[in-house]
Amino acid sequence: MTNKIFKVLIPLMLLTGCIGGGDTAYLFHDILPVQEEDDRIYPLSLLQVDKGIDVILVIDNSGSMMGIQNNVIRNAKLFFEQFAKQQYVNWKIGIVSTDEREKPYLGFDASFDSSLIDPRDPSSFTRVVNQFQEAVGRLGTNGSASEYTFYNVQRHLDDYDGRFGESFLRSNSHLVVIMISDEEEQSQQGFGANYEPIRFFNTLSTYISSNKILRFYGAIDHKDLQDCDGTWGDPWQGSDFEKIISHSNGFVISACIDNFGSELAKIGQDIAALVGLPSLLLRRRPKVETLKVYYEDQLLPAGAQEEGGKWFYEEITNTINFYDMDFVVDLENDRFRIEFDVDDGINRDE
Numbered sequence: 528m529t530n531k532i533f534k535v536l537i538p539l540m541l542l543t544g545c546i547g548g549g550d551t552a553y554l555f556h557d558i559l560p561v562q563e564e565d566d567r568i569y570p571l572s573l574l575q576v577d578k579g580i581d582v583i584l585v586i587d588n589s590g591s592m593m594g595i596q597n598n599v600i601r602n603a604k605l606f607f608e609q610f611a612k613q614q615y616v617n618w619k620i621g622i623v624s625t626d627e628r629e630k631p632y633l634g635f636d637a638s639f640d641s642s643l644i645d646p647r648d649p650s651s652f653t654r655v656v657n658q659f660q661e662a663v664g665r666l667g668t669n670g671s672a673s674e675y676t677f678y679n680v681q682r683h684l685d686d687y688d689g690r691f692g693e694s695f696l697r698s699n700s701h702l703v704v705i706m707i708s709d710e711e712e713q714s715q716q717g718f719g720a721n722y723e724p725i726r727f728f729n730t731l732s733t734y735i736s737s738n739k740i741l742r743f744y745g746a747i748d749h750k751d752l753q754d755c756d757g758t759w760g761d762p763w764q765g766s767d768f769e770k771i772i773s774h775s776n777g778f779v780i781s782a783c784i785d786n787f788g789s790e791l792a793k794i795g796q797d798i799a800a801l802v803g804l805p806s807l808l809l810r811r812r813p814k815v816e817t818l819k820v821y822y823e824d825q826l827l828p829a830g831a832q833e834e835g836g837k838w839f840y841e842e843i844t845n846t847i848n849f850y851d852m853d854f855v856v857d858l859e860n861d862r863f864r865i866e867f868d869v870d871d872g873i874n875r876d877e
Contacts, residue, residue: 578617578802579700580610585679586663587708588624588670591758595709595748595782596668600660602788607656609795614852615805617641618798621695622662623683625708626670627717633662635687635695646855676706677714677722677767684734701740701801702731705794709748709760709782712767724770740801743772744794745779752781806846813867815840820847821864822854 586596610616618641621634633639639658645651687695696702706712714722721727732741745768750757763769763779772779778797780790820827820838830836832850839848847865855861 578615579697580616580618580703580798580801581696581700582618582620582703582705582798583680583683583695584620584622584705584707585676586622586624586666587674587676587710588626588629588666588668589672589674589710590668591709592666593668595707595746596663596666598782598787599707599746599791600663602791603660603663604656605788605792606795607652607659609792610799611641611644611655612646612652612853613799614646614855616799616802617700619695619697619700620659621683622659622666623679624666624670625674625676625679627673627675627678627682629670631683631687632665633659635683638693673713673717674708674710675714675717676708676712677724677727677771678718680704681727681731684731696734699736699739701742702735703742703744703798703801704731705744705746706768707746707782708768711761715767722767724767725774728771728774741775742777742797742801743775744777744797745772746782746787746791746794747779748782752779753784755781755783804848804850805852806841806844806848807863807865809845809847809865809867812845812870813840814870815842817866817868818847819866821866823856823861824864827854 586592586599588596610618619634620639622632623629623635624632630636639655643651643655643658684695687693714727721730728741728743735741747760747763747768748755749760749763749766749768751762751764752760768779778793780787780794784790818829818840820829827837828835829838829840831839837849837854840846841848
């Protein structure tokens with residue numbers, strides 16, 4: 528008598544991250560019992576989707592920023608490639624300046640998000656990158672010499688909170704703030720103690736769900752960062768930027784270095800990592816050595832990504848985890864097939 532085989536057909540549109548939020552979907556699996564005529568189909572609720580990330584870039588547009596802005600424009604593609612091509616990352620981006628008088632440059636009056644990229648149309652990715660670059664280019668360097676990074680984040684989120692139109696922030700999304708400047712953060716000097724870094728962080732935390740992440744990153748020109756000469760910026764260590772980035776478990780990159788693009792890409796990678804890997808919860812425990820995952824009848828290799836693997840099994844969570852969805856043609860209609868022997872402690876070989 529053969530071992531029982533557990534087969535699962537999963538529409539790819541149902542893939543999820545590892546933590547809750549979003550639409551509930553269903554798997555259909557086929558348990559082949561000892562008697563083949565007892566074939567049955569059982570609905571199984573998937574883990575809920577947790578893939579939303581709202582990103583705000585606050586870019587200094589004072590007179591000394593042309594070189595850094597051009598650096599962002601030149602390397603925008605490297606930044607977007609880290610997360611925007613991942614079909615399981617539901618991102619939204621807004622761009623604002625540090626000038627207290629200006630309106631947003633992108634993503635607030637009209638959403639700039641992952642729906643603009645069609646995986647079947649490579650040119651759609653190019654259009655998204657170009658739109659981002661054009662928005663950064665419009666910032667210019669005629670903004671106020673007073674750089675209010677914290678204040679402008681909160682100002683724009685309050686202005687676009689859903690009372691007079693669509694809210695910029697989406698329910699059940701993580702929030703990321705990327706601060707790009709060559710000067711110190713001046714919101715406390717201009718608008719008071721509410722913009723003390725930890726106090727401001729705690730205030731902004733109330734704008735998102737309690738189980739979501741708020742994280743700050745910086746691309747900064749300060750004199751104690753790599754290759755910066757101190758012409759413009761005060762010290763990074765002990766600055767308001769340093770305090771809020773460290774508190775939120777983010778990191779800073781020097782805006783002065785030659786390899787700015789690869790460093791900016793690291794921020795993109797970290798953003799994608801916030802949602803975790805697309806994962807599938809198995810209802811039954813498999814005998815790990817029998818696990819097989821097929822996409823469009825092609826066997827997908829397991830193992831480390833650097834060795835060509837597409838997925839790995841995590842015993843603690845009983846999930847199959849995919850490194851990315853780059854191999855997928857149609858996320859909504861294609862299917863996986865997963866096969867394995869059930870590890871139920873019963874020896875059916877006798």
